[in-house]
């Protein structure tokens with residue numbers, strides 16, 4: 001199969017669009033099922049870039065599908081199928097959806113983000129520098145930027161309507177979802193991260209941190225939902241280039257960020273287009289992440 005054309009946005013009159021995120025378009029199939037479509041949109045510095053990244057949507061979908069299968073013994077998840085030939089006819093009618101779509105069980109999304117951090121970066125690093133603590137965990141003194149933590153930490157956040165999620169304490173987390181569910185989400189998230197990070201490391205990728213979402217199906221079961229353990233929901237670093245003491249280059253967005261930093265752009269929309277060679281190098285990075293993690297090419 002040759003690489004399919006890029007998809008920046010989907011618009012189908014015969015499918016009901018429920019939501020358009022920065023990267024994904026979500027359709028309603030029926031009352032029990034949704035279709036999550038990963039487009040080739042790329043966001044950097046929280047802005048969507050006008051230049052699509054070839055293969056990105058298919059890589060994100062296939063990485064998620066890979067992990068849902070690999071980690072299915074840890075907890076139940078929402079994936080029905082990512083195999084296009086097994087999707088409803090109304091979906092198969094749109095060939096551009098092949099490879100980039102997941103048919104999933106529809107849930108009521110729990111209004112929390114289950115973040116796990118194995119390394120000190122992002123808001124974890126910021127809080128530690130200011131206070132020596134991060135999300136209620138006291139850390140030893142003298143840690144460097146991007147240092148590996150002794151134990152991965154569960155640092156939940158709210159899904160803020162404003163777009164910027166806020167870290168919350170374990171107590172507030174339990175108030176939102178209830179004590180029993182809180183304990184389950186925490187232990188499950190830590191186990192998912194531990195398993196995935198250990199595996200990825202053997203393939204040359206450090207998963208520095210990640211975010212999981214969970215939802216409740218109609219019968220009340222809690223399912224792992226959304227995308228999981230992709231470069232969009234996690235920080236991926238190259239194991240062989242890892243060096244604490246400074247920020248690590250992002251596995252997937254390194255070239256984009258470096259390029260954008262050379263411009264006189266104030267990082268508010270509209271974002272500038274990317275030169276073809278930067279877009280191509282970025283596409284290669286996504287394919288490389290998929291190849292490293294799964295041991296196969298996208299089309300093999």
Ligand SMILES: Nc1ncnc2c1ncn2[C@@H]1O[C@H](COP(=O)(O)OP(=O)(O)OP(=O)(O)O)[C@@H](O)[C@H]1O
Pocket residue numbers: 019020021022023024025026034078104105106107108109213215225226227
């Ligand atoms: N099984 C599911 N049932 C119900 N909703 C789901 C399910 N899986 C994922 N979702 C929701 O689908 C949406 C996917 O949207 P998406 O992540 O693309 O955009 P977003 O979260 O609004 O913004 P961002 O681009 O910042 O991620 C999310 O709101 C997610 O919670």
Ligand SMILES: [Mg+2]
Pocket residue numbers: 021
């Ligand atoms: Mg999202």
